[in-house]
Amino acid sequence: MFIRSMLLYLYFCTRAVVYNRNSSAQTSDIFSNASCPPFILTNYSSYFNPRQPSILPSKTCFLSKRKEKTPKISQKLYDRTTKPTTTTVVLLLSKPSPPPSNPPPPPIISMITQTLIYYLSQHPSIVTFRWSHIQSWGSTWSFLLTSIAFYLTFCALVHLFLQIFIKRGRTVPLGPIPAAYSLFMALISVVIFSGILLSTAAEIQETRWFWRRSKTPFQWLLCFPLGTRPSGRVFFWSYMYYLSRYLHMFRTFFTILRLRKLVSFQLVNNSILTFMSFLWLEFSQSFQVLAILIATLVYSIIYGYRFWTAVGLPSACFPFVLNCQIVLLGCNVACHVGVLSLHFMKGGCNGIGAWWFNSVLNGAILFLFLNFYVKMYLGKRKEVISEALEEPEMMKVKDK
Numbered sequence: 335m336f337i338r339s340m341l342l343y344l345y346f347c348t349r350a351v352v353y354n355r356n357s358s359a360q361t362s363d364i365f366s367n368a369s370c371p372p373f374i375l376t377n378y379s380s381y382f383n384p385r386q387p388s389i390l391p392s393k394t395c396f397l398s399k400r401k402e403k404t405p406k407i408s409q410k411l412y413d414r415t416t417k418p419t420t421t422t423v424v425l426l427l428s429k430p431s432p433p434p435s436n437p438p439p440p441p442i443i444s445m446i447t448q449t450l451i452y453y454l455s456q457h458p459s460i461v462t463f464r465w466s467h468i469q470s471w472g473s474t475w476s477f478l479l480t481s482i483a484f485y486l487t488f489c490a491l492v493h494l495f496l497q498i499f500i501k502r503g504r505t506v507p508l509g510p511i512p513a514a515y516s517l518f519m520a521l522i523s524v525v526i527f528s529g530i531l532l533s534t535a536a537e538i539q540e541t542r543w544f545w546r547r548s549k550t551p552f553q554w555l556l557c558f559p560l561g562t563r564p565s566g567r568v569f570f571w572s573y574m575y576y577l578s579r580y581l582h583m584f585r586t587f588f589t590i591l592r593l594r595k596l597v598s599f600q601l602v603n604n605s606i607l608t609f610m611s612f613l614w615l616e617f618s619q620s621f622q623v624l625a626i627l628i629a630t631l632v633y634s635i636i637y638g639y640r641f642w643t644a645v646g647l648p649s650a651c652f653p654f655v656l657n658c659q660i661v662l663l664g665c666n667v668a669c670h671v672g673v674l675s676l677h678f679m680k681g682g683c684n685g686i687g688a689w690w691f692n693s694v695l696n697g698a699i700l701f702l703f704l705n706f707y708v709k710m711y712l713g714k715r716k717e718v719i720s721e722a723l724e725e726p727e728m729m730k731v732k733d734k
Contacts, residue, residue, distance in 0.1 A: 454525075455532040455567055463573070465564035465615045470573060472580075478612050482605045485583050492587060493596040506591040513644035515588070516637045519581065523634035526574050530626050533567030556669060557676040557683035558620045568623055569615060575626050576611040579604070599706045606695045613692060619685035621673045625666065632662045656707065663700055670696065 454460075467473050472481070500506070538551050564572075583604050589597060614622040636658050643649045670693055677683045 450528075451532060454529040455536050460529075460533065460567050460570045463565060463567070463570035465569055465573065472577065473615070478609065481580065482608060485586075486601060486605065489586055489590060489596065489601060493590050493594075496590065496594055500594075502594070505594060508588065508591060510644075512588050512592075513641055515584065516641035516644055519578075520634050520637035520641060522578055522581070523630045523637060526571055526578065527627060527630035527634060529574070530568065530571035530623065530630070533571055534623055534627075537566060537568050553676055553680065555623045556621055556672045557680060558618060558685065560682050560684050562618045562684040564615050564618045569618075572611070572614055572622055572626060575630065576608070576615060579608040579611050582607070599702050602702060603699055606699055610692050610695055613688045614685075617685040617688035619688045619692065620683040621669055621689065624669050628662060628665045628669075632658050659703065660707075663696075663703060666696055667700070 465473060472478070496506075534555070538554065586597075586600050586604065589595060589600065613619060614625075636655050639650075639654055673683060673689060677686055683689070
């Protein structure tokens with residue numbers, strides 16, 4: 335009985351070894367057949383070899399091989415399949431895409447545009463600007479009041495000096511200085527307009543999450559949210575506009591030297607506008623963005639026209655500068671009405687106290703301008719009427 339059991343045990347062990355050899359041969363035959371695609375791995379041993387890259391055989395190859403009867407594999411074929419094989423890589427070249435309908439701008443133009451955008455709205459000194467009495471030049475009340483007083487006093491002294499030491503009717507020749515000044519102011523106005531326009535677009539894009547539920551971008555231009563502080567891109571260009579107001583004062587000296595007149599409207603207008611631009615920064619007043627955009631646009635047109643006429647080119651047949659100033663005052667009045675309505679409808683605007691004082695100053699400017707305009711218009715009309723009455727009398731004298 336013991337001998338019989340041992341024989342059965344040896345028999346089953348021998349069958350197990352033969353079965354394992356036959357299964358490995360069949361597996362190798364499946365992968366060694368040439369009916370598999372050329373880009374699929376043809377060596378099963380290389381698939382399990384970590385030193386050689388391989389690709390997993392496709393499912394269709396396995397299925398096709400299972401249906402075929404695989405013969406017994408010889409030792410020579412087994413050695414051939416165990417050697418590492420190479421794979422073929424097929425590159426499929428896609429069809430070139432057609433050119434875009436809107437071709438991109440030339441690299442020079444795009445580079446110039448990106449440079450201007452960076453220096454006008456993305457420069458660190460613009461982004462990190464903060465209105466401060468310590469860091470910002472001319473940001474104290476004492477500087478403001480002293481500069482305005484000096485401006486008024488110096489203009490009066492220059493006018494008095496001309497009245498005493500220069501004969502009446504003689505003017506001081508200035509040469510190309512007025513033309514150069516007009517061109518310089520036109521360029522400054524264009525730079526401030528472009529800078530605050532790009533900065534406003536960037537500021538709206540970055541801070542819209544804070545106020546988009548209650549206001550539109552146009553309403554934000556008219557009415558700042560409560561708690562707005564004078565820092566960032568928009569207030570940097572507001573500070574530049576405030577400094578440019580001191581440059582506008584030099585035109586008064588040209589008027590005194592060339593026309594020998596001290597125009598009170600010009601003195602008051604420059605003083606009030608300088609004071610208002612200071613209030614915009616000091617109290618983060620609403621409406622200043624639109625006011626600066628409109629003012630710099632109008633000033634660039636006015637000073638460009640003055641440069642045009644100063645170099646000897648023909649002038650307009652109507653009072654161009656006067657009409658531009660009327661447009662500027664009309665836009666300011668319309669914007670003031672919009673700020674007042676938004677203040678009561680949207681729960682308040684920042685710097686509304688300074689806005690009331692600003693409205694009084696704008697009303698004073700409007701009154702002085704209308705008075706000046708009416709006097710000039712009536713004066714010209716009287717001159718025309720007097721000339722028309724004098725012509726018949728001169729004709730009678732000639733007839734006699």
